[in-house]
Structure formats: structure tokens, C-alpha cells
Amino acid sequence: MQTKTILLTGASTGIGRASALLLVDEGYTVFAGIRRTEDAEALKNACPVDRASRLHPVLLDVTREEDIRAALATIDERSRDGLYAVVNNAGFNLNGAFEYTNEADARSLMETNFFGLAGLSRAALPLLRRYAASHPGETAKLVNIGSIGSYIGVPWEAYYHASKFAVLGLSEAMRHELWHERVRVVTVCPGGIKTDFIPKTERSLAAANAQLPGDAPDSYRSGLAKFGEAVGKATRFGAAPDAVAQRLRKVLASKHPRSQYVVGMDAGLFLGMRRLLPESWFHAVMRRQFTA
Numbered sequence: 001m002q003t004k005t006i007l008l009t010g011a012s013t014g015i016g017r018a019s020a021l022l023l024v025d026e027g028y029t030v031f032a033g034i035r036r037t038e039d040a041e042a043l044k045n046a047c048p049v050d051r052a053s054r055l056h057p058v059l060l061d062v063t064r065e066e067d068i069r070a071a072l073a074t075i076d077e078r079s080r081d082g083l084y085a086v087v088n089n090a091g092f093n094l095n096g097a098f099e100y101t102n103e104a105d106a107r108s109l110m111e112t113n114f115f116g117l118a119g120l121s122r123a124a125l126p127l128l129r130r131y132a133a134s135h136p137g138e139t140a141k142l143v144n145i146g147s148i149g150s151y152i153g154v155p156w157e158a159y160y161h162a163s164k165f166a167v168l169g170l171s172e173a174m175r176h177e178l179w180h181e182r183v184r185v186v187t188v189c190p191g192g193i194k195t196d197f198i199p200k201t202e203r204s205l206a207a208a209n210a211q212l213p214g215d216a217p218d219s220y221r222s223g224l225a226k227f228g229e230a231v232g233k234a235t236r237f238g239a240a241p242d243a244v245a246q247r248l249r250k251v252l253a254s255k256h257p258r259s260q261y262v263v264g265m266d267a268g269l270f271l272g273m274r275r276l277l278p279e280s281w282f283h284a285v286m287r288r289q290f291t292a
């Protein structure tokens with residue numbers, strides 16, 4: 001019997017890797033996007049032998065149209081039912097003072113975090129629609145990984161937050177458009193998660209600080225340093241990637257998934273404060289935490 005098929009991006013490490021392995025455990029057939037062949041082998045090796053036949057690493061850089069086409073053609077060939085779900089997880093951070101962030105770097109971030117996600121979603125729609133059409137009473141799922149940074153703009157990673165706000169807006173609008181096609185669009189928004197994302201952020205911050213010109217405001221230098229300390233704490237207090245994988249498992253199993261989910265105590269706390277406190281209080285808290 002053919003099992004439900006999922007395409008998930010950014011499966012080499014972190015949330016994507018944990019999710020690919022958990023979803024295979026759950027009985028799904030998972031096409032897992034990676035960018036290097038050695039990551040395909042590592043992922044396969046991490047999967048129990050009796051399930052490995054349901055895990056298919058596919059070379060997929062979401063900024064490359066030819067990768068998207070090839071990955072979807074492979075799925076089209078192998079999955080008569082089309083795609084039950086797409087999970088757009090690939091993404092990265094870019095740190096620094098907005099004023100000194102290189103525009104080419106910012107555009108490259110948007111190419112992956114926003115346009116890559118949008119391009120893959122658009123290209124995958126025929127396969128999602130095919131699943132929905134051949135399973136009356138069921139819905140296909142398009143799940144986008146946002147962030148607590150989809151709701152709250154945090155200093156020193158302005159473009160990252162812009163990309164994640166954009167993901168949330170796109171997802172909400174798409175949810176309405178695709179409702180009658182029985183494709184449910186959901187955004188899952190994690191707080192701090194202990195993955196390579198955190199050391200990568202620390203490196204990106206250190207590079208941004210080192211590249212500040214001599215006449216940059218002192219408040220930038222001290223703010224970047226203070227933010228670096230806060231990021232370091234996420235290494236200790238962040239949730240495990242499995243927390244996001246478990247949320248994805250529930251979303252994918254749900255008949256009526258909500259449009260948005262927040263994952264992690266820190267994310268719940270920040271969003272609660274954002275919604276309950278007067279804006280000026282909340283912003284004062286943010287500045288005290290992350291600027292100097």
C-alpha cells in the first residue's frame with residue numbers, strides 16, 4: 001500500500017532532519033531536501049533500516065528552479081497520489097545593524113527564506129491538488145516554517161525578521177486562496193531551538209561586529225554584543241528540534257489544522273507579552289533585552 005507522501009526542505013540538520021526522521025517513523029514517505037550528496041548519506045544512515053525505503057533524500061536548493069523541477073518530477077513519477085504535504089523548512093539567519101547590512105546578502109536571504117519557499121509552493125500545487133482531488137473528505141497540507149520572529153521584530157537581524165513576517169503574510173493569504181482547493185496552509189513558528197542555527201547566528205553576529213566601520217555608532221557595537229549574549233543563552237534554554245518535529249506531526253495528522261502554531265515556552269511568552277502589554281512597554285522590554 002502506498003503511504004502518504006511529504007516533501008520537506010532543509011533536511012540536512014536541525015528541525016528538518018529531526019522532522020524527516022520522525023515523519024518516516026510515523027509511516028509517511030518523505031522526500032527530504034538536502035544540498036550535498038554527503039548529507040543524503042548521513043540522513044539515510046540515521047534512519048532505521050526497516051524504514052529507510054520510505055526516506056528519499058533529494059537534491060534541492062530552494063533558490064534553484066531546476067532543483068525544484070527535478071525534485072517534483074521525481075515525486076510525480078513515484079507517487080501516483082501526488083503530494084499529501086509540503087513542509088517549507090529551509091532557511092537561515094543574517095545578522096548585523098540594518099544600516100551596514102550588505103544588500104546582496106539581504107537579497108540572498110530573501111531568495112531562500114521567502115522566494116524559495118514561495119517558488120516551491122507554487123510549483124508543488126498541482127501535486128498537492130492531485131492528492132486532495134483523489135481523497136474526497138481529506139485535505140492536503142502546505143506547512144511553512146516561520147518563527148516567533150514572524151510576529152516580533154528583533155534588532156540586529158532585521159532582514160531575517162522581514163523574511164519571516166513575509167512568510168506569515170504570504171501563508172495567511174494563501175490559506176484563503178487554497179481553502180476551496182482543500183489545501184490547508186499552516187505556519188509553524190518556533191522560538192529558540194537548539195540547532196546549528198544558533199552557532200551560525202553567533203558567527204554571523206561576530207562577523208557583523210568585526211565589519212562595523214570605525215565611525216559606526218557605539219550603540220551598534222554594544223547592542224550587537226548584548227544581543228550575542230542573549231543568543232548564547234538560547235544554546236542553554238532553547239527547545240530541542242524534536243519539539244518542532246512533534247508539532248509538525250500533529251499538524252499533518254490533523255483534519256482541521258489552525259493557520260498558525262507557536263512552538264516553545266520562550267515564543268509563547270514573547271507573543272503573550274506582545275499581545276497583552278501596551279506597545280510602549282513591550283518595546284521597552286525588547287530594547288532593554290537586546291540593545292544597549
Ligand SMILES: NC(=O)c1ccc[n+]([C@@H]2O[C@H](COP(=O)([O-])OP(=O)(O)OC[C@H]3O[C@@H](n4cnc5c(N)ncnc54)[C@H](OP(=O)(O)O)[C@@H]3O)[C@@H](O)[C@H]2O)c1
Pocket residue numbers: 009010011012013014015016033034035036060061062063089090091092093112116145146147148189190191192193194195196197198200238
Ligand atoms: N533554530 C531556531 O532557533 C529557529 C527559530 C525559529 C525559526 N527557525 C527556522 O527553522 C528553520 C530550520 O532551521 P534550523 O533551526 O533547523 O537551522 P539549521 O540546522 O541551520 O537548518 C537549516 C536548514 O536549511 C537548509 N538551507 C539553507 N538554505 C537553503 C537553500 N537555499 N535551499 C535548501 N536548503 C537550505 C540548510 O541546508 P545546508 O545544511 O545545506 O546549509 C539546513 O538543512 C529555518 O527556516 C529557520 O529560520 C529556527
